[in-house]
Ligand code: ADP
């Protein structure tokens with residue numbers, strides 16, 4: 208079995224009035240089935256409200272299915288006795304780094320997770336060092352987190368998750384609050400975790416440039432998986448992406464417009480270099 212598997216996963220938020228009577232139901236995830244293999248880099252796209260965060264919270268057992276089943280490394284997320292194993296296997300990074308960093312000093316913050324797991328002190332320090340190095344933040348280990356930029360803080364939160372030695376990291380729009388530089392730093396760190404450390408990455412984002420390196424992309428719409436494929440397959444269908452209210456990278460759009468005007472180009476151009484090559488320049 209893969210690292211994450213979902214079958215017919217449905218989740219409904221139930222709103223209640225003051226008396227506790229059901230006031231309304233939102234089906235946030237609607238019969239989703241997916242398989243993610245260990246070591247893959249997965250990107251999840253979708254406009255606001257399409258169900259991405261709700262799906263992410265199922266993988267970390269913050270929420271449980273209303274219907275269907277989710278397995279993380281073979282463990283059913285509804286199985287209470289596996290709760291901590293599941294949370295340790297699939298770590299979670301959220302949008303706002305300020306809500307995730309609690310330590311006064313970077314290295315102390317990164318050590319909290321393994322400390323709570325009861326890891327011996329010496330090993331905690333080892334893990335803190337490895338994790339900070341993996342995200343390129345080791346030289347800031349003695350800093351106070353509030354002296355860091357957004358991108359640096361977010362890399363510290365990622366190190367904090369990494370120190371728990373997860374097999375999988377789910378990042379829910381980790382770059383949404385960052386400037387372009389911070390976004391690049393974080394994405395570079397995330398790619399490193401995947402390629403060097405072999406950690407499975409599930410990256411939720413609405414920045415199209417960030418999914419170019421993914422092995423597989425899922426596009427969500429109204430709680431369902433509306434598209435699935437490699438980045439190139441996904442970006443080949445510009446019309447569909449626009450229907451789903453997603454931005455297409457500038458260079459992909461330009462290539463698409465050129466194609467429409469009769470220039471012969473392959474589908475799903477993802478980078479400027481590719482376009483230049485394809486044009487024979
Ligand atoms: P996304 O992360 O793609 O923006 P969400 O998973 O946050 O989407 O939301 C999916 C749907 O569920 C939306 O319609 C949203 O309004 C609704 N929703 C999200 N969180 C809650 C909540 N705590 N209570 C009720 N409805 C919610």
Ligand code: MG
Nearest residue numbers: 259260261379
């Ligand atoms: Mg969200």
